[in-house]
Ligand SMILES: Nc1ncnc2c1ncn2[C@@H]1O[C@H](COP(=O)(O)OP(=O)(O)O)[C@@H](O)[C@H]1O
């Protein structure tokens with residue numbers, strides 16, 4: 049099968065093409081964040097403007113013609129309504145023009161499944177760390193096959209926490225990675241540490257960091273922020289590892305690009321003889337390839353939706369999505 | 373320090389077994405975690421060890437079945453050995469026939485009624501022995517009357533067992549906690565809340 053996937057849930061408009069589980073191309077255009085976060089309507093306008101170009105580039109990079117496509121996937125959610133709409137619209141237009149099937153995809157499932165495939169893991173415990181989300185996941189067969197949430201943040205996702213703080217201390221984008229760079233050479237300052245079983249909370253940590261931001265050195269704050277927040281994630285993950293007795297651990301999502309977090313998780317895994325892996329950064333950042341990858345599986349399972357039944361769902365939880 | 377045979381490994385601690393004066397005991401040692409820096413690691417291990425021993429004594433005092441604590445070190449707790457298995461190693465059928473989840477629910481109800489929140493109540497921290505169950509692992513416990521904290525306890529349990537299993541757990545819980553209605557209401561609220569949100573505008 050030859051399937052295209054379109055991702056548009058946040059600042060990235062991405063298009064990927066997959067053939068039998070192999071990514072042929074993965075092209076993206078990112079809305080350039082100024083300093084105010086992102087305004088959904090501006091971002092969706094950006095997506096609308098670049099959609100045609102990115103789709104064309106993805107086809108060219110894959111070396112295929114549109115009429116060779118067997119199906120198309122789009123991110124149904126979670127994400128920003130106006131942005132999701134653009135991806136859905138593009139998918140519908142293509143499906144209409146080419147007479148091919150449509151598969152709606154859960155964004156988080158995309159990150160998890162592609163990372164799992166690249167890491168060569170079968171049934172791992174997953175730490176999914178992105179902007180709005182931070183969750184510990186494991187496949188469950190309860191009722192239907194899906195990723196069950198074992199633990200998650202009580203308030204904000206770790207990515208948003210890092211970004212908010214980065215903006216507060218006037219670091220330039222890309223926020224998450226700029227905190228990592230600024231942490232070099234820092235010293236430890238005690239910060240609030242909140243883990244409840246397999247859940248955790250970042251808001252107290254962020255509030256304290258902002259309080260301290262005028263008084264303490266930037267590198268000390270960034271260093272302590274990373275050490276504290278990542279230790280929390282590792283602790284909750286280790287607990288889930290013990291509970292589920294998983295032999296595999298996978299990290300994915302935007303913050304999975306952080307090398308300090310990866311090395312800490314590698315320690316956790318090694319301690320329990322657990323295999324540990326992650327996917328290439330290009331798939332930890334938002335991308336269309338992962339959407340194509342999951343869409344192909346959905347279509348192969350014989351599931352698709354009609355042109356008139358396509359929807360977007362801003363709060364589409366990962367545990368509501370069937371996984372094939 | 374060499375504690376002898378390793379009996380179990382939890383997420384936070386290693387458990388070693390030994391015999392003293394003819395009594396089989398275990399020592400729960402919070403060994404350093406290689407993933408986190410020493411400053412964070414030491415303060416967490418020290419604080420949790422102290423709190424765990426204190427709250428275990430408290431729980432025992434109100435009739436919750438916990439291993440008896442014999443001695444306390446900086447990072448270690450010496451306690452009675454429970455002869456049995458962790459509940460997460462048992463099949464659903466066996467859990468049901470031995471009334472494991474029902475009595476665990478009953479014990480959590482007693483704890484909540486007396487202002488103890490467990491903080492990590494999952495089948496991994498319930499031990500099933502020949503003469504009934506034991507609640508272990510009070511490292512994340514708190515003395516707290518907060519309905520929110522109690523709701524989180526229930527949430528943790530709900531996510532770690534089957535639907536049916538949680539039903540059994542709740543039967544026990546309601547029987548021993550007169551204010552269980554409030555906690556259950558809060559549980560539903562927590563589940564509906566922003567934490568189940570997804571991507572935000574930033
Ligand atoms: N008193 C005890 N008797 C026998 N086994 C125990 C006892 N306490 C703990 N264990 C075993 O050791 C494991 C880890 O102990 P636990 O207190 O849960 O530590 P952690 O905080 O690391 O999860 C338990 O799951 C159990 O199998």
Ligand SMILES: [Mg+2]
Nearest residue numbers: 382496497509
């Ligand atoms: Mg335990």
